[in-house]
Amino acid sequence: MSGEVILVADDDRAIRTVIDHALARAGYTVRSTGTAAGLWQWIAAGEGDLVITDVVMPDRDGLDLLPRIRALRPELPVIVMSARNTFQTAVRAAEGGAYDYLPKPFGINLLTGTVAAALARSATPAGAAGPSGAGAEALPFIGRSPAMQDVYRQVARLLATDLTVLIIGESGTGKELVARALHDFGARRQGPFVAMNMAALPRELIESELFGHERGAFTGAVARAVGRFGQAESGTLFLDEIGDMPVEAQTRLLRVLQEGSYTAVGGQTPLRANARVIAATHRDLRDLIARGLFREDLFHRLNVVPIRVPPLRERPSDIPELVQHFSARGVAQGLPAKRLDAAALERLAAHTWPGNVRELENLIYRLTVLCAEETIGVGAIDAALGETTTAARQGGEAAGLGAVVEGHLRRYFSTHGGSLPPAGLYGVVLREVERPLIVLTLAATNGNQLRAARLLGLNRNTLRKKIRELGIAVMRSQG
Numbered sequence: 001m002s003g004e005v006i007l008v009a010d011d012d013r014a015i016r017t018v019i020d021h022a023l024a025r026a027g028y029t030v031r032s033t034g035t036a037a038g039l040w041q042w043i044a045a046g047e048g049d050l051v052i053t054d055v056v057m058p059d060r061d062g063l064d065l066l067p068r069i070r071a072l073r074p075e076l077p078v079i080v081m082s083a084r085n086t087f088q089t090a091v092r093a094a095e096g097g098a099y100d101y102l103p104k105p106f107g108i109n110l111l112t113g114t115v116a117a118a119l120a121r122s123a124t125p126a127g128a129a130g131p132s133g134a135g136a137e138a139l140p141f142i143g144r145s146p147a148m149q150d151v152y153r154q155v156a157r158l159l160a161t162d163l164t165v166l167i168i169g170e171s172g173t174g175k176e177l178v179a180r181a182l183h184d185f186g187a188r189r190q191g192p193f194v195a196m197n198m199a200a201l202p203r204e205l206i207e208s209e210l211f212g213h214e215r216g217a218f219t220g221a222v223a224r225a226v227g228r229f230g231q232a233e234s235g236t237l238f239l240d241e242i243g244d245m246p247v248e249a250q251t252r253l254l255r256v257l258q259e260g261s262y263t264a265v266g267g268q269t270p271l272r273a274n275a276r277v278i279a280a281t282h283r284d285l286r287d288l289i290a291r292g293l294f295r296e297d298l299f300h301r302l303n304v305v306p307i308r309v310p311p312l313r314e315r316p317s318d319i320p321e322l323v324q325h326f327s328a329r330g331v332a333q334g335l336p337a338k339r340l341d342a343a344a345l346e347r348l349a350a351h352t353w354p355g356n357v358r359e360l361e362n363l364i365y366r367l368t369v370l371c372a373e374e375t376i377g378v379g380a381i382d383a384a385l386g387e388t389t390t391a392a393r394q395g396g397e398a399a400g401l402g403a404v405v406e407g408h409l410r411r412y413f414s415t416h417g418g419s420l421p422p423a424g425l426y427g428v429v430l431r432e433v434e435r436p437l438i439v440l441t442l443a444a445t446n447g448n449q450l451r452a453a454r455l456l457g458l459n460r461n462t463l464r465k466k467i468r469e470l471g472i473a474v475m476r477s478q479g
Helices: 013-025 036-044 062-072 087-095 108-120 146-158 175-184 203-211 247-259 285-290 296-302 316-332 342-350 356-370 378-395 398-414 425-444 449-456 460-470
Strands: 004-008 029-033 050-054 078-082 100-103 165-168 193-197 236-240 276-281 305-308
Touching (some): 004 013, 004 036, 013 029, 029 036, 036 050, 050 062, 062 078, 146 175, 165 175, 175 193, 175 236, 316 342, 356 378, 398 425, 449 460
Parallel strands (some): 050 078
């Protein structure tokens, strides 16, 4: 596809030349400038089919020009590039009506692909009417790593939409922060943000909590109650831990998403659902579908736009900024001011963080309170992380189990002196974990295989097969 691209870049001439040549090789005519004044002169003259603009320019902030460009030439696509790799930059670009935002450094293939996609569209999409100025300063995210840049771009693109979003990520990664950003910076920000944790409610109360109930609908229903859908009217309903939702409640939720209405428990009159639905889970929903624990049709209704929140181990470059943020928050809450030396920060970057950002936050608060020194060294970090691993192991937490297994495997590989261990390691490790898991579950259920299968999330026949294969003796207590 051909077209004339206006490039506004305040980088050194070598970088601008690289972009010029890449676009020329892709078949585009390029004219470039290093100033906002030069850009505006060409736009006002009706020239160019697409603009690629830097944010920082010697005479003006490139983002400030976006509203003027939209007002004068609303059909002109604008791609913003910036080394200010923050969520605020992505949001301001979306607010101004930019076609896309590319955080530096980016690949040439990504740039040329974005240019081709932008020129293939007849007009730029409408920007989000999000907050600006002072109101945009209270940003929800910390970090400038490439992994977080992907999240920022996805969130910014969704601010002007009302699409259903499924947020996927491990516990402690900040899934609710993403949901709140979609609400607080989106079109429904004037409405309420209502959160509901599926894992925290008894199964028998979930439908009542979600849809409300009429008086006398069940024992204890002494008055009519509005459910979370009603509370989230004109706003956002955040369904956290959606993978823990009972199948029977999943059926009713699917009907709401399909039909846009629902009835309260014990009610007859349909009620209109006017809330954007955002769901989140740390579980593999496709695995739950295969095991018959989650409806596939509901998954596809929720998974309109998936956003994966990266675990902290995939964004170690963000740890110093996160440490600074949590330290400052601690000071604001009355804790003493502390700093970590370079070795301590390196030790944090090397940790696997099974509890992710939440674990880091708690660690910083604990160190701030317990360490007498103003500067925290690597010794204090090692001691604190060792205590965390031990507590997780004793508590039997799933996140702690992962750290224990990883440590065991590291030691196993190191015992082979640089050579590889015998083949078949995958099966060996699975059997090492599988046997004690089944043995202890059977003990906890008093040898009741049906209850054990239900607890494990396995089919009863599958459990029986595992018991035979592993040679596990099942004995039921007579007590």
